[in-house]
Amino acid sequence: MKYPDLSFEPFFTWANRPRILYKAGVREELGFEMEKLGGTKAVLYTDKGLIQAGVAQMVIEAINASSLELVGVYDKIVQDARLELINEGAAFYRKCGADCMVVVGGGSVMDTAKAINIMIGGGHEDFSPLAEQVGLFDGARPLPPHIAFPTTAGTGAEVTYAMVVLNDIAKAKVAVGHPFCTPDIAMLDPELTVKLPPKITAFTAMDAMTHSIEAITTVSANPISDGLGLHAIRIITNYLPKAMKNPGDVEARGYLLIASTMAGMSFINAFTGGVHATAHALGALYGIPHGLANSIMLPHVMSFNLEEKPERFVLIADAMGVRVDGMTPDRAARAAVQSVKDMQKSVGLTQTLKDFDVPGNREALQPLIDLAMGDSQLPYNPRDLEEDDVYNLYLKAR
Ligand SMILES: [Fe+2]
Structure with a gap:
């Protein structure tokens, strides 16, 4: 494109x-x-x-x-x-x-x-x-x-x-x-990294994916973080399936390490957003490993943010290999969310918050919502997140 x-x-x-x-x-x-x-x-x-x-x-x-x-x-x-x-x-x-x-x-x-x-x-x-x-x-x-x-x-x-x-x-x-x-x-x-179990390979890669996607779409995104984040997405999209299929593939493992480093450079300068804010709270209160919590929240927060910066989600879809030419920006942006869901499914990351006994009623969720609302990363989310929005995101992720 x-x-x-x-x-x-x-x-x-x-x-x-x-x-x-x-x-x-x-x-x-x-x-x-x-x-x-x-x-x-x-x-x-x-x-x-x-x-x-x-x-x-x-x-x-x-x-x-x-x-x-x-x-x-x-x-x-x-x-x-x-x-x-x-x-x-x-x-x-x-x-x-x-x-x-x-x-x-x-x-x-x-x-x-x-x-x-x-x-x-x-x-x-x-x-x-x-x-x-x-x-x-x-x-x-x-x-x-x-x-x-x-x-x-x-x-x-x-x-x-x-x-x-x-x-x-x-x-x-x-x-x-x-x-x-x-x-x-x-x-x-x-x-x-070749001995890393497949499940941990998958959810740590989704952490790097989240760093890239959030860094590209935050209010602090800039051309340097865009470059690093988008290329990290291309690498993860190509090499995560290879590392999952053949854990001893040193080339695929190497590319994933490089992508993780690039995504780290990207987000430490452009910051993250709603995925990390809600995931940090899930880690603190429910002990969900960081990458897994990010993976669970990622498609839901992406869907919430699409309307704010659709052009950036189109770039993410493109980096994930979607043929976006000829698509409306809205459709291409939504294709980015679908691509993330497809990737998660292909590597076996199908868990939801229900699997970690995260409750569904507002009162029981309130401590989680309060923590997420106070998280240092929330202000960088491209679309304002109110308490009710965070509550709805947690509900969708159950
Ligand atoms: Fe992270």
């Missing part, structure tokens, strides 16, 4: 961190790159699943083959970055006498490690007061050397200067930004 005229806000900013290295087996460069950053004694942050699957071991072997010293492995990180584990992980780093961190994991591991690095760099003992602030930008300084290996192709947390922290007591997810919390280097090594 011919590229249309698109409007965007007269002012935008673009943050560009970290350095990215891509190669199947790029972990072999870890010791060399960490030395250049000044790191000599590393703690490796990961989770028990990645230890059991042998994925963390692949990076440990790369460390052992280099001059970098591994002084500790912290593997207690669980789903979502949690305050008590952030504090414990920082105490572990100090106890080990480390001077740098290597991170092997998905979004929860990477976000936990970012928060730990902020504590180490700033000399903090407790992350709780920091988590009460939306941004830690005033006087922020570079943090200790930090290299991350994403093991899911979804969150893009390796390139985002914020972390989503779950406050288990308050039952809320909050986003905290810090200009230097991204790793110094993101190493994209697709060999670390």
